[in-house]
Amino acid sequence: MKDFIALKNIHKVYGKGENAFEALKGVSLRINKGEFVALMGPSGSGKSSLANILGTLDVGSRGEYSFCGVDVFGLSQNQRALLRRNYIGFIFQGFNLLARTTALENVELPLMYKGIKKKQREQIALESLELVGLKNWAHHTSAKLSGGQQQRVAIARAIASKPLFLLADEPTGNLDTKRSVEIMEILQSLNSDLGITILMVTHEPDMAQYASRELHFLDGKLLSDSSRQ
Numbered sequence: 211m212k213d214f215i216a217l218k219n220i221h222k223v224y225g226k227g228e229n230a231f232e233a234l235k236g237v238s239l240r241i242n243k244g245e246f247v248a249l250m251g252p253s254g255s256g257k258s259s260l261a262n263i264l265g266t267l268d269v270g271s272r273g274e275y276s277f278c279g280v281d282v283f284g285l286s287q288n289q290r291a292l293l294r295r296n297y298i299g300f301i302f303q304g305f306n307l308l309a310r311t312t313a314l315e316n317v318e319l320p321l322m323y324k325g326i327k328k329k330q331r332e333q334i335a336l337e338s339l340e341l342v343g344l345k346n347w348a349h350h351t352s353a354k355l356s357g358g359q360q361q362r363v364a365i366a367r368a369i370a371s372k373p374l375f376l377l378a379d380e381p382t383g384n385l386d387t388k389r390s391v392e393i394m395e396i397l398q399s400l401n402s403d404l405g406i407t408i409l410m411v412t413h414e415p416d417m418a419q420y421a422s423r424e425l426h427f428l429d430g431k432l433l434s435d436s437s438r439q
């Protein structure tokens with residue numbers, strides 16, 4: 211069987227000439243379907259650079275990335291966008307919701323881009339909000355929601371399009387411990403109940419505990435890779 215995700219010797223250089231900076235220095239990594247991986251490491255170690263490449267938002271300067279057998283760096287920008295829209299979900303530290311728009315509409319938005327009709331869109335969005343415990347908040351604008359609730363809306367939006375792979379870059383970076391734990395429990399159940407493969411960037415060891423595998427980054431290189439039973 212083909213690997214779900216395979217990275218081979220990924221390098222990432224930002225800038226040119228004298229200003230060139232190598233943020234990733236040869237990263238090789240496989241992720242199997244159904245894994246929940248935490249990517250840890252100090253600020254500036256290249257975590258977001260790697261997450262952006264995994265999410266097909268960016269490409270490596272060198273190396274190979276295979277996603278479900280597809281050679282990602284060999285795709286055009288439009289093909290990558292299509293792959294992303296159909297198979298990959300994102301959650302960021304800043305929730306990136308439209309403030310004056312309701313929770314429901316925020317979750318519906320990516321479904322609109324997929325050309326799904328209004329009625330079905332609403333139904334899927336409501337189901338997604340229910341999964342994160344916010345069904346009763348569907349018609350509130352996101353500006354009226356707490357940070358923890360906003361992040362849950364962002365999760366609902368990310369899973370509405372039924373991604374195979376969910377990328378979360380410091381998803382609890384702006385939240386207190388209680389809200390962070392709520393987010394981790396949701397991620398864990400998306401992984402175990404829906405089988406969504408997750409890669410979560412975090413620098414908080416307490417949050418990494420929720421994952422089944424921990425990668426440690428330092429200075430653009432993978433330092434350690436350990437799985438939990």
Ligand SMILES: Nc1ncnc2c1ncn2[C@@H]1O[C@H](COP(=O)(O)OP(=O)(O)O)[C@@H](O)[C@H]1O
Nearest residue numbers: 224225231233252253254255256257258259260
């Ligand atoms: N677009 C960019 N242009 C130039 N340098 C960048 C860019 N993005 C990231 N970097 C640099 O690459 C290094 C790794 O960044 P990043 O992947 O964001 O690390 P992390 O997420 O672990 O904090 C940092 O030194 C950062 O300044």
Ligand SMILES: [Mg+2]
Nearest residue numbers: 257258259379
């Ligand atoms: Mg980062």
